[in-house]
Amino acid sequence: MKSAVIIFPGSNCDRDTLVALERITGRKPTQVWHTETDLPECDLVVLPGGFTYGDYLRAGAMAARSPVMAAVKKRAEDGAHVLGICNGFQMLTETGLLPGALMRNADLKFLCKDVHLSVERNDTAFTRKYATSKPIRIPIAHHDGNYFADDETLARLEGEGRVAFRYVTKEGAPNEDANPNGSRGNIAGIYSDDLRVLGMMPHPERLIEPALGGSDGRPMFEGLLEALSS
Amino acid sequence: MKARVHVTLKNGVLDPQGKAIEKTLGNLGFSGVGDVRQGKVIELDLEETDAAKAEAAVKDMCEQLLANTVIENYTIELDAA
Amino acid sequence: MKARVHVTLKNGVLDPQGKAIEKTLGNLGFSGVGDVRQGKVIELDLEETDAAKAEAAVKDMCEQLLANTVIENYTIELDAA
């Protein structure tokens, strides 16, 4: 599997993402600078986390208008897989590749901790190595992760099975106590209509070995490797 | 020419910042305050001197960057001073 | 009564947000835009119907919460509508 990681001014999870991809897929991803207008040949494009442009104005807003994003959009339309983590998710909503918006956390605070997520379906390239029966544990670290979409959009996402992950309790209940940021429907990640673009607030790349406190992030990259290796 | 853009959340979009302010005002003992909303105001200095052209340019900036029209509305004021 | 509070950075205080917006507008091809500043606008619904009292209350809210008077200025508009 060939992957590319896009780097913007203020990206700060780019190295973590590169390390996780290389370690798990056995292949060094290509790094692409935000001013590029072309993407290298690849099966997976990753928009890493960070505070691009300081998250000034709106999180992800300015990065979403970078030259490279037009190429990412085009690649997504051509069927490549795109993964946006945290700030990358915010960029995907800002470009319109994914619906809705990510607003300030309900209690207005930055929040860094491990959360439990339900895997809503495991028939996508991103989740095929997960079981839907058991919540996974992944860290979040964000200030603007409060997912908002209007009723109609929300109903469409739910109806089309496009919710990827939900914040749940350890036992798997998607209730208010498990919701760290006020997201509607406890949504932590969503898919595009063809299930090839995934945006998520939690950071799978940060929990890929027991020394870091767990390895529930690993199956995402293993699944992608399996699905996208040609 | 100066332009002033107000960006506010659309009706029906939850406003966490406004909600938090409302709650805190209550905690501080201010009563009778409801429906607090927080928006942005962006001020720009434009070289353009023609009002119609300036307005069109600022509208473009709003659509392309300053507002997220999925959740936000914007209004533009121009000030020739 | 509705109140609208504008909170803006004092003159001379660095505005990283405004600066970043200015650069990005430039990158997007908008020329002739300078001195971009970003502020906040906070809208409140007040039960108070007396303008003077409302203004005094909002002023208090600004001093205590809405504005960080160390680095920000505020202005208040009231709208009896």
Place this chain on the structure above:
Amino acid sequence: MSEAVSNEQELPQADPGVHEPEITPQIVKEHGFSEEEYARVLRALNRTPTMTELGVYSVMWSEHCSYKSSRVWLKQLPTTGEQVICGPGENAGIVDIGNGLAAVFKMESHNHPSFIEPYQGAATGVGGIMRDVFTMGARPVANLNALRFGAPEHEKTRHLVEGVVSGIGGYGNCFGVPTVGGEVEFDPAYNGNILVNAMCVGLAPADNIFYAAASGIGNPVVYVGSKTGRDGIHGATMASAEFDDDSQEKRPTVQVGDPFTEKLLLEACLELMAEDAIVAIQDMGAAGLTSSSVEMAGKGNVGIELSLDDVPCREDAMTAYEMLLSESQERMLMVLKPGREDKARAIFEKWQLDFAVIGTITDTGRMVVRHKGVMVADLPLDSLNDDAPMYERPYEFTKAPKPFETAKAAAPDNAAQTLVKMVGSPALSSRRWIYEQYDHTIMGDTIQRPGGDAGVVRVHGTNTALATTVDVTPRYCKADPKEGGKQAVVETWRNLVATGAKPLAITDCMNFGNPERPEIMGQFAGCILGMKEACEALDYPVVSGNVSLYNETNGTGILPTPAIGGIGLIEDARIYARTDGMKDGDELILIGE
């Protein structure tokens, strides 16, 4: 004819276009000089300084820059050891951690600004300490902070805690460094003077470290980073003046941090550092352009000439005085190798940062500043750097307290209830509310998160890890400064050892009251003596540090608070002790007396 003119000594003049007041005793006083200090200035110059020159002297001789009250005592601390690559005196201290790598670290206070504007004060404190670390060629990999607030029920405390914590998070999270540890305490002694001490640890290749000493006559002096505004002018002198009630009105001295620009500055600096282009580099911290240029030239025993017309400014019509004293954040000063300007410019422009050649290195031993065609300052560097008065302030050691008779202390009636009360007290309650606002998992190497004795991060690309912690118990220092100083050092040692690390060295942040009071100087001296004894006994030297004095409001001082930041090395990152993972049925063992 022309010979005669050029032989005539050019004297510095008033800044053109500005009405400069006559230097009066009042102005001298407002710049914080005592009569005797000003007399020294006159002797060094043999004439009356210009306003610009007076400003330069005042910041260089402020307590903050010159350590005039503390230096005689600081000199006693042990600063060497086999592991030490660079001790105090540079932007940060450096120790060898094997594998060709070095750990670069320092702690610094941002107390007064954080009291006036907690969010921005704390944020810029974090920004400043990270710049100190990456100036030397290191990528920051761990942040810590030591915080002291007033009584929990004091009217200002909640606001200050919220602001400081979100400011620390706001800056560090955006920049992208894990904040892996810290401490928080509450005591009425800090009601009017909170303490915000930020520490940063970075990693650098041991053979590519950058220092501040300028060299190479004719080499270009280059300004990079953000533009200069009228921020914090006189911030350095403010940080050394005792507070009084109306100091909350001195508002424009607060600076706003821009962590995004700092992140770009880090990447641009590291990119340039990988090229063979930089002779010397220093961040513009307190007293900005003045202290960076004076210190760089002074350390290199050269001279420096600056032309302020090319300084990137954010505001119109800035004077020489303002440009030299501005404390705008996210700026650096560098001396480049000849001919490297274009390479450097390209890198900084790629990162959308300002870049300007603003001067040259000379052989005169003087700092010469020109603005709008006029020489506005011509000062001897040795006088600025070394003539600052050193005070052997009178001191009075704290009387040793009577030993506490533990036998006479009554046992609690109900041990379980007492335990619950203790666990719920502000002193012992969980710090989760704080550290969850700090990103502590970013960079993918945090193997002991906050909540343990010390934070542990792996050294990227090696099998080793660094453990790091901050600690001090001010009430011990108050009761017995020497024992308290010793205890603080030893507690950080124990924190590190508890993870399985071998402690290497410490940094410190000496927070005290007014040094002009003998009992405060006695506390300072006592703590230093205790720290010295512990450091010597443990081969645990002090490689960097910072002093914050005059932490007093209306004559009430804080508790003596020598915060200690320690780092240690774990040789095999797979083998270390953690605090989680306990299971039912595990045995508890008590070691020690």
